[in-house]
Amino acid sequence: MVVEVLETTFKDFFSVKLQLLRKQISDSLKKVFAENELLSVQLDSVQLDVDLILCHFLKKDRTWLLFNRDFEVEETLLKEIYEAVEKRKTGFPIAYITGHKExxxxxxxxxxxxxxxxxxxxxxxxxxxxxxxxxxxxxxxxxxxxxxxxxxxxxxxxxxxxxxxxxxxxxxxxxxxxxxxxxxxxxxxxxxxxxxxxxxxxxxxxxxxxxxxxxxxxxxxxxxxxxxxxxxxxxxxxxxxxxxxxxxxxxxxxxxxxxxxxxxxxxxxxxxxxxxxxxxxxxxxxxxxxxxxxxxxxxxxxxxxxxxxxxxxxxxxxxxxxxxxxxxxxxxxxx
Ligand SMILES: C[S@@+](CC[C@H](N)C(=O)[O-])C[C@H]1O[C@@H](n2cnc3c(N)ncnc32)[C@H](O)[C@@H]1O
Missing domain, CATH: 3.40.50.150 (Vaccinia Virus protein VP39)
Structure with missing residues (x-):
């Protein structure tokens, strides 16, 4: 699952820097949404989606994400994050992934x-x-x-x-x-x-x-x-x-x-x-x-x-x- 989500360059890493991870997930979601007509309306909110997923799994807020770009996300958390991203690619809503909605x-x-x-x-x-x-x-x-x-x-x-x-x-x-x-x-x-x-x-x-x-x-x-x-x-x-x-x-x-x-x-x-x-x-x-x-x-x-x-x-x-x-x-x- 981890390997499927990541570009090949990341395959052998045990941790990924937050800044890189943010971009990587964002690009892979954009690609899937752009290719699928039913999901294309979701394109506008991709960066927000990515940040909400990261905030949820890292238990941090959005400001923290922006100020800690070099933070290394460890393998166990990476696995959970990638699984969530895979679900999101099917149109599964962010609110159901995080379990919360304001x-x-x-x-x-x-x-x-x-x-x-x-x-x-x-x-x-x-x-x-x-x-x-x-x-x-x-x-x-x-x-x-x-x-x-x-x-x-x-x-x-x-x-x-x-x-x-x-x-x-x-x-x-x-x-x-x-x-x-x-x-x-x-x-x-x-x-x-x-x-x-x-x-x-x-x-x-x-x-x-x-x-x-x-x-x-x-x-x-x-x-x-x-x-x-x-x-x-x-x-x-x-x-x-x-x-x-x-x-x-x-x-x-x-x-x-x-x-x-x-x-x-x-x-x-x-x-x-x-x-x-x-x-x-x-x-x-x-x-x-x-x-x-x-x-x-x-x-x-x-x-x-x-x-x-x-x-x-x-x-x-x-x-x-x-x-x-x-x-x-x-x-x-x-x-
Ligand atoms: C449109 S949702 C509204 C949920 C919530 N009030 C909201 O505004 O987000 C409709 C709700 O009605 C419930 N429902 C459907 N048929 C019903 C029925 N015959 N009697 C009582 N509740 C019903 C569904 O389970 C669902 O939770």
Whole structure:
């Protein structure tokens, strides 16, 4: 494996200088990405990819890499680094290689059991925070029941809770936070992230916070009603989600394909909305009077989702655009 990755000049070396290694890996990744149409979009970020791999295995930050160009990387580490580079060449994401992804300024553990948190989804968190801020102004109750439906890594609910915990306007309030996912492995990662990221905040005891982690097909096993539901459900059309996976991203189909039936089998539809058609009325049913649901969608099915919200009885239905000006989140209030 080592020999495959390195140019022949390195074959007999037991260690390689960092500067040389950086260039060598970068060149070999660029070559593979340029030759493969499916991976060509990755070309722009090659140097960042290389540095993230090196930082991860050397347990150093990027500045250290730049100031220690003559550092000798030893054989055992080299082997691990080359194996990671080989995986990267197949399109396997950096976040799965390092096991980490930054989202909303927080560090989330990720594995191929969960979707890698996307920058677009930060809007969902911001809208959730705005909803809670206006709740304070409008004198909503001191106990807030919040649900992160389809939690995956937990990035949405955890970032929302973290922001409220660090905002003194929310001091003295109580939060009950329920995370729901149908995948046992994903829910395990939600729990690990929530405990690691939020427990240290919880110790400050500014806000009382209770967690619930529920393994459930949408709301089937979930008890009670909520003041706020935030959700990033699978919403990619069936054919498009199968196409996306061809670039080696290795994300779970379960997290992408919106055209699945209750039993998890593919549905006939190909608009990404089969699961959302089930989810929207359930959200209405599970909200307290005056409660809000905010749902991430595709730019291609946001308007249809908004129609489904209206059909279910939601008031003040509106669509929010993301930073790229794309229709991204649909919100509605239970009247
Ligand atoms: C698009 S991912 C979102 C993950 C995370 N919230 C985020 O924003 O990165 C969708 C998640 O929904 C979960 N899921 C799929 N079908 C579900 C269902 N019927 N009930 C509950 N969760 C489901 C998947 O396991 C996946 O973790």
């Amino acid at each position: 989202f909303f300024g927080l560090d989330f553990n990720v594995s191929p059991d969960v979707l890698i948190p996307k920058p677009d989804t930060e809007l969902l968190v911001e809208l959730g925070i705005r909803n809670e801020e206006s709740g304070i102004k409008n004198g909503s109750g001191n106990v807030r029941r919040i649900c992160d439906m389809c939690s995956g890594s937990g990035c949405v609910g955890i970032s929302l809770a973290w922001s409220l915990l660090n905002d003194e306007r929310f001091n003295g309030r109580k939060m009950e936070l329920t995370f729901v996912d149908v995948s046992e492995k994903a829910l395990k990662i939600t729990k690990e992230n929530a405990e690691r990221i939020l427990n240290c905040e919880k110790n400050q005891e500014k806000i009382e916070i209770d967690f619930n982690f529920v393994l459930s097909n949408l709301f089937d096993n979930v008890e009670g009603k909520f003041d706020l539901i935030v959700t990033n459900p699978p919403y990619v059309p069936r054919s498009q989600s199968l196409e996306l996976l061809k670039d080696g991203r290795s994300e779970p189909l379960l997290a992408l394909n919106g055209d699945v039936q209750k039993n998890g089998e593919f549905s006939e539809s190909d608009d990404g909305l089969f699961l959302i058609r089930r989810l929207v009325p359930q959200c209405y049913e599970r909200l307290n009077h005056g409660g809000t649901v905010i749902m991430e969608t595709g730019e291609y099915n946001a308007e249809e989702t908004a129609e489904l919200f209206k059909l279910a009885g939601f008031k003040d239905v509106h669509i929010e655009k993301d930073l790229n000006g794309m229709l991204r989140d649909v919100a509605g209030r239970k009247g």
